[in-house]
Amino acid sequence: MSQPYIRLTNVGKKFQTKTGEVEACGDINLDIKQSEFVAIVGPSGCGKTTILKMVAGLQPYTSGTITVAGKRVDRPQTDVGIVFQEAIMLDWRDVLSNVMLQIDIRKLERAKYEPIARNLLKATGLEGFETKKPYELSGGMRQRVSICRALVHGPSMLMMDEPFGALDALTREQISMDIQRLWMETRKTALHITHSIPEAVLLADRxxxxxxxxxxIVEIxxxxLPRPRRLDQLPARFHEYSTRIRDIFKSKGVLAMD
Structure with a gap:
C-alpha cells in the first residue's frame, strides 16, 4: 500500500498560558491520501484549526510526528494554498492583482500564471471583476478571491479554515459548490475545517x-456518496451521515439531548 500523503502520528499540542498549560488536542492519528478531501468537524476549542496550522507548518506540535510527502514537517510548507476564515485582501490592489499576490511573493513568472488566475476567477463567477477593488465586492466575492489566490500557484495541498463561517447561508452553499467543482477539476489534497456537519458531509471523502x-478524534x-453532489438532490444517505455525526456529538455532550 502506498504511503499516505499526509500522516499525523500521536500528535498533540499544548499551549503555555498565564494560568498554566492548556492541552488543545492530543493522540491525533490521521492518514490522508493524495487527492483526498478530508473535513474535520468538531466543537469550538477542540483543536481543529490547530491541527491545520501544524500540518501547514505554521505552528509547532508538542508531541508526535507529522509528515507530508514522506518528509517531516518542521517548518512552513510552501506547496500549499490556505484559505482562512476572513478574506484577507490588499485594499490598494484590484481583484486580479490580489490573486496574483502569491505569484509576486514567490517571484514566479507573471505571464505564465496570469491566464491561470483569470481562469480561476471565471470558474468562481468573478469574470468581469478583475479590475474591481476589495471595497466594491461582497463578502462572498472576497472569499472567492481568497480561494483563487490559494490555488493560482498550483499547490499540491489546499487547506481551508472555516472559510464560509462569516457568509450568509445562500452564499455559503454556492461557494461550497464552487469548491467541489474546483476540487474535482484539480484533485488537490484538501483539508477542510468546519463547524458545519452538512458542509462536511457534502464536500468530504471522509x-x-x-x-x-x-x-x-472520536470517529472517522x-x-x-457519488460526485458531483448537488444540494437539491441529496440522497437519504446524506442525512444518515449527518445524523450519525450529530449522535456522536450528543453522546459527547456537545449537543444537548432532546
Missing amino acids: VVVMGPRPGR IDID
Whole structure:
C-alpha cells in the first residue's frame, strides 16, 4: 500500500498560558491520501484549526510526528494554498492583482500564471471583476478571491479554515459548490475545517469527528456518496451521515439531548 500523503502520528499540542498549560488536542492519528478531501468537524476549542496550522507548518506540535510527502514537517510548507476564515485582501490592489499576490511573493513568472488566475476567477463567477477593488465586492466575492489566490500557484495541498463561517447561508452553499467543482477539476489534497456537519458531509471523502477539548478524534467516517453532489438532490444517505455525526456529538455532550 502506498504511503499516505499526509500522516499525523500521536500528535498533540499544548499551549503555555498565564494560568498554566492548556492541552488543545492530543493522540491525533490521521492518514490522508493524495487527492483526498478530508473535513474535520468538531466543537469550538477542540483543536481543529490547530491541527491545520501544524500540518501547514505554521505552528509547532508538542508531541508526535507529522509528515507530508514522506518528509517531516518542521517548518512552513510552501506547496500549499490556505484559505482562512476572513478574506484577507490588499485594499490598494484590484481583484486580479490580489490573486496574483502569491505569484509576486514567490517571484514566479507573471505571464505564465496570469491566464491561470483569470481562469480561476471565471470558474468562481468573478469574470468581469478583475479590475474591481476589495471595497466594491461582497463578502462572498472576497472569499472567492481568497480561494483563487490559494490555488493560482498550483499547490499540491489546499487547506481551508472555516472559510464560509462569516457568509450568509445562500452564499455559503454556492461557494461550497464552487469548491467541489474546483476540487474535482484539480484533485488537490484538501483539508477542510468546519463547524458545519452538512458542509462536511457534502464536500468530504471522509469526515473526522472531534470531541471537545482537549480534542481527540472520536470517529472517522467514510462518505460514500457519488460526485458531483448537488444540494437539491441529496440522497437519504446524506442525512444518515449527518445524523450519525450529530449522535456522536450528543453522546459527547456537545449537543444537548432532546
